[in-house]
Amino acid sequence: MEKTKMDIGEAADLFKIMGDRSRLSMVAMMNRRECCVCDFTECFEMSQPAVSQHLKKLRGMGLIKERREGYWTYLSLNEESPFYDMIPELIAAIPGIEDHISSMTASCSRGDCC
Amino acid sequence: MEKTKMDIGEAADLFKIMGDRSRLSMVAMMNRRECCVCDFTECFEMSQPAVSQHLKKLRGMGLIKERREGYWTYLSLNEESPFYDMIPELIAAIPGIEDHISSMTASCSRGDCC
């Protein structure tokens, strides 16, 4: 079955969302595995509200879903999203990104976070 | 040989550039074939300076090259760009984009422009 067509404007919105270093990194990390909000604040050395506002955008597009566990909220890519199938392809198109994500998350206290 | 690694920030910049409906369409059109500036103004029903400024951004990233012929300037993707290989992959990740581009350019007077 053919994939559902996507309006160019919608696709552009997705690119725009990913057109930010922090958000692109977040998406790439979640493309590997579920992440905790605190993983982001730590890996990016970014304030908690800043992370939260990036997440709000990702959420606003329906790109991510969340799961609560104890104190933490775990985030992952939302398989219900029309963009879900595109994301691994977009990430894979970036040469060497896996190494970048690995070294970025290596410095994270929860080293195995992503 | 492995492709040159790309910084996440650079990749994000590319996404950002493509995170605009007009520019994404332009890139998708040029991914098919060389285009004239006037193709864009016509296909997008957009003013000439607006198109020109989008082109300036694409040029600023080194994403496109140009060729002069008579009155017209022809634009195409620059194979010297480190992003060159990524573009077809990014475009291909958008479901149904070819149909969208086709119908967008069909209304263009120079119907075969892309």
Added chain:
DNA sequence: TGACCATATAATCAAACTCTTATATAATTC
């Protein structure tokens, strides 16, 4: 040379973006 044409640049403005600090919310543990 001079008129014409495609395209680029400048100046401007409103809207959107991204960060910061301060504060609110809501689940958890004692």
Added chain:
DNA sequence: GAATTATATAAGAGTTTGATTATATGGTCA
């Protein structure tokens, strides 16, 4: 219930974006 913790929201400042109108540039053709 009270203290604690992770996370979200609000408000505000500074920057960037993308359009518009007006003008400049530079090749082409007669």
